[in-house]
Amino acid sequence: MSEEALLLRSEDSQQEIENASGLVSFFGIPWRALKITEFLGFVRQGESSTNYRLICSAGAFLDVISLLENCSDASKLWRERVHSAFVYGGNNSSNLLRLARILAQNEHVNLIGQDRSRRDFMVSDRIGGICDVMAGVRITASSGNVANKLIYSPSNGGASEIIAAGDGAAFSKFEHQGVSVFLSTIDELINIEAELPTGTFDIRDYLLQALPIVLYLKWAFKKTSWHAVETNACLIIDDPLLKPTYGFVNFHQLLSLMKQHRFSTNIAFIPWNWRRSDRAIVRMFKENPGEYSISVHGCDHIRAEFGDSDPQSLRWKTRGALERMACHEADTGLRHDRVMGFPQGVFSNAALSELKHSDFIAAANNDTLSADPSPRAITVSDVWDVALMAYNNFPIFTRRYPWEGIENFAFDALLGKPVVAVIHHDYCKDQCARLVTFIQGLNTLKSNLRWTNLSEVARRSCKRRDVPGAIPEVEMYASELTLENSSDQTTRYAVRRRESDPSAVTSIQVGSQPTTCRYSDGYVKFEIELQPRCGATVRVQFRDIHHEEVEKKVLSTEIRTMLRRRLCEVRDNYFMKYMPAFVAQRFNVN
Numbered sequence: 001m002s003e004e005a006l007l008l009r010s011e012d013s014q015q016e017i018e019n020a021s022g023l024v025s026f027f028g029i030p031w032r033a034l035k036i037t038e039f040l041g042f043v044r045q046g047e048s049s050t051n052y053r054l055i056c057s058a059g060a061f062l063d064v065i066s067l068l069e070n071c072s073d074a075s076k077l078w079r080e081r082v083h084s085a086f087v088y089g090g091n092n093s094s095n096l097l098r099l100a101r102i103l104a105q106n107e108h109v110n111l112i113g114q115d116r117s118r119r120d121f122m123v124s125d126r127i128g129g130i131c132d133v134m135a136g137v138r139i140t141a142s143s144g145n146v147a148n149k150l151i152y153s154p155s156n157g158g159a160s161e162i163i164a165a166g167d168g169a170a171f172s173k174f175e176h177q178g179v180s181v182f183l184s185t186i187d188e189l190i191n192i193e194a195e196l197p198t199g200t201f202d203i204r205d206y207l208l209q210a211l212p213i214v215l216y217l218k219w220a221f222k223k224t225s226w227h228a229v230e231t232n233a234c235l236i237i238d239d240p241l242l243k244p245t246y247g248f249v250n251f252h253q254l255l256s257l258m259k260q261h262r263f264s265t266n267i268a269f270i271p272w273n274w275r276r277s278d279r280a281i282v283r284m285f286k287e288n289p290g291e292y293s294i295s296v297h298g299c300d301h302i303r304a305e306f307g308d309s310d311p312q313s314l315r316w317k318t319r320g321a322l323e324r325m326a327c328h329e330a331d332t333g334l335r336h337d338r339v340m341g342f343p344q345g346v347f348s349n350a351a352l353s354e355l356k357h358s359d360f361i362a363a364a365n366n367d368t369l370s371a372d373p374s375p376r377a378i379t380v381s382d383v384w385d386v387a388l389m390a391y392n393n394f395p396i397f398t399r400r401y402p403w404e405g406i407e408n409f410a411f412d413a414l415l416g417k418p419v420v421a422v423i424h425h426d427y428c429k430d431q432c433a434r435l436v437t438f439i440q441g442l443n444t445l446k447s448n449l450r451w452t453n454l455s456e457v458a459r460r461s462c463k464r465r466d467v468p469g470a471i472p473e474v475e476m477y478a479s480e481l482t483l484e485n486s487s488d489q490t491t492r493y494a495v496r497r498r499e500s501d502p503s504a505v506t507s508i509q510v511g512s513q514p515t516t517c518r519y520s521d522g523y524v525k526f527e528i529e530l531q532p533r534c535g536a537t538v539r540v541q542f543r544d545i546h547h548e549e550v551e552k553k554v555l556s557t558e559i560r561t562m563l564r565r566r567l568c569e570v571r572d573n574y575f576m577k578y579m580p581a582f583v584a585q586r587f588n589v590n
Helices: 014-026 036-045 058-070 074-081 093-104 207-220 251-261 279-287 311-332 349-356 380-384 406-415 433-443 454-460 555-578 581-587
Strands: 002-009 031-035 050-057 082-088 110-112 120-123 138-140 150-152 160-165 168-176 179-184 232-238 265-269 292-297 339-341 362-365 396-398 419-423 463-465 473-476 480-484 491-498 505-510 518-520 523-530 535-542
Touching: 002 014, 002 036, 002 058, 014 031, 014 050, 014 207, 014 380, 031 036, 036 058, 036 074, 050 058, 050 074, 058 074, 058 082, 058 093, 074 082, 082 207, 093 110, 093 168, 093 179, 160 207, 168 207, 179 207, 207 406, 232 454, 251 279, 251 292, 251 433, 279 292, 292 311, 292 454, 311 349, 339 454, 362 454, 406 419, 406 433, 419 433, 454 480, 473 480, 480 491, 480 523, 505 523, 523 535
Parallel strands: 002 031, 002 050, 050 082, 082 179, 232 265, 232 419, 265 292, 292 339, 339 362, 362 396, 473 491
Antiparallel strands: 110 150, 120 138, 120 160, 150 168, 160 168, 168 179, 463 473, 480 535, 491 523, 505 535, 518 523
8 A cells, every 4th residue: 555645735825835745755755735625536536555644734624624524425535545634733723723623522622822931842652653762752842932822622532642731732633534633733834945054953943843743754654754774873972082081981980881771982082192092991992892982083183173175185184084093993903983073063065075085984973064154054854864965975974962852862863863972071070970861861762772883873874765566765875884684585675875976986885796876866876685684785985086195294283283182181181070160161172
C-alpha cells in the first residue's frame, strides 16, 4: 500500500500550501495539493493501492466534514482510503473552536490562553508510536513561542493529549468516523526554507510550529519517508592533552563513568600537542576503543585559524594538521578520527573545500555560519538535515552543548540526526555530576542510542527510504559510508551523495572494489548489492588539489603559538581549578 499526502487548500492559502509542501518534500513524501471541492472526486478515482493522509487548516477540515455529511458514499471512501489527517488551527480561532467541539463531541470544549509565565510543555509518553523519541520530554518554550490558545476539555471527550501545558492541550488526537485526526492549535506550520539568523535551530523557539507536524509525518509515513537507520551518539571534549588529568578532567575517572553509564567520549585533540601525550593514557585509550577516541581540533589552535579564505594558507594548515596527527599515530599507535572540529567554531567556505579535497571525511561544529564577509544564509532545512551540506557539499555534523536542553538532542534524533554533545573540561568540575545527569537524560530517551567514536558517527549517519516497487534508497553524507544489510535476503541499494561538482569525484569504492556512478539532480548516484547480514564501507574519493608548496615557518608565529598553548594549559590546570571563577575567566586566552 503506497502512501501519499493530500494538501487541502481553501481560498487565500498559498503560503499554507508552500509551508506544508516544503515539509513533506523534505521528508521525501509524495504529495499533491487539491482544492476542497476536488478532494472526494480525486479519492474516488484514485489508485485503490494508495492510502491518503490529509494536511489542512481547521477551516478546510470543516469543509471536509461538510462534504462527508452531504455525499452518500463519502463515509465509506473516508474510512477505506484515508489513513489519518493532520489539522492545524489556522488564523481563525472560531473555526478551531468549532472543529474541536465537533471532534470531541462536546460543546463544553473551550479555547484558553496560556499564562506566558508558565512555558512548560509535556510530550505524552502514553500514546504509542507517534511521540517517538520525544515521548516523556518536558520542553520549556521560549517566551516568543508560547501558545496563545490551548484546547480545554473538561471531560476530555475521547481526545488524547499529545502535547499539553497546564490544563490545556496544544496537540491532540481524535477519531472522526473511524479515522485518526490530529489537531494542532498553531496558526501556521513552520517554513523550513526560512533563514536562521544565528544559523542554529532551537526547538524551544519553534516548538508548536515544528514538533506536532514532524511527529505526525514521521508516524504517518513511517514506511516511505526518509528515516535514520540508527541513532549514533558521541560526547566530545574540546582541547585536552592526553595526560592523566587536564583541568577538571580525570581520564581514569571518566573511563569508569563511561563504562558505568554507557557512553563514549571523543577528545578533540590539538595537533600542535602531538609530541606531548602520556604513554599510560595513550595505552588506556587504545585498550578502550569503545569508550575513548580522538579527533582533529584545528592545527595550532590559534584564534580563527580556519576562518580565512586564502587557499594556500588553508592548505598549509590542513596538511599540517594531518601530518602532525600522522606523526602522533606513528609515535603512539593511537589512531585518530578523520573529523575536524574548528577552534572557536570559526570556519570559511574555502576551509570546507580544502577539507573535502584532503583526507578528512567530515567536520563536527556548533556554528553553521561561515566567517566569510558575506556568509551563505542557513535555513531550517539546512540544519534539519542529517549533516549540513551547504558548503561545497562537505558535511558538518552539528553538535550541541548540554545546556541547550535534552529536548534539542531528542528533536535532532527525531529528525534522524546523530546526537553529538560537546563540553569543555570545566563542565566536569563537580566530579562529573552534571555530566552524568546529562548522559542519563540522553540514555532515558525512547531511542536506542548507539554510542561510538566520531568517525563511526560520520560513517553510519545516513538516511534511508523504502519506495514501493523500487530498491531501497540511501543518502550518505560523509565521504565514507558504513552500510549494513540486516535482512535475511540479498539486497540492492541505490546510494546517493549530494555533489554540485561531479568532476571533483575521482572514484567510488565499495570495500576494495571500484564501482561506476552517474550524476543527476545534484547527486552522485550508484548501486551496491549486499549479501544477507553483511556490510560494506563505501568511500567517495575526491580530486587532490594539494601541491608541494612549502610553508614558510615564521619564528615569531611559532613562539606566539607556543605561548598561547602554554597559557591555555596554565589557565585550565591552575587558574580555573584553584582560583575564583570570575578571576579565572579573565585569563581566557583560548
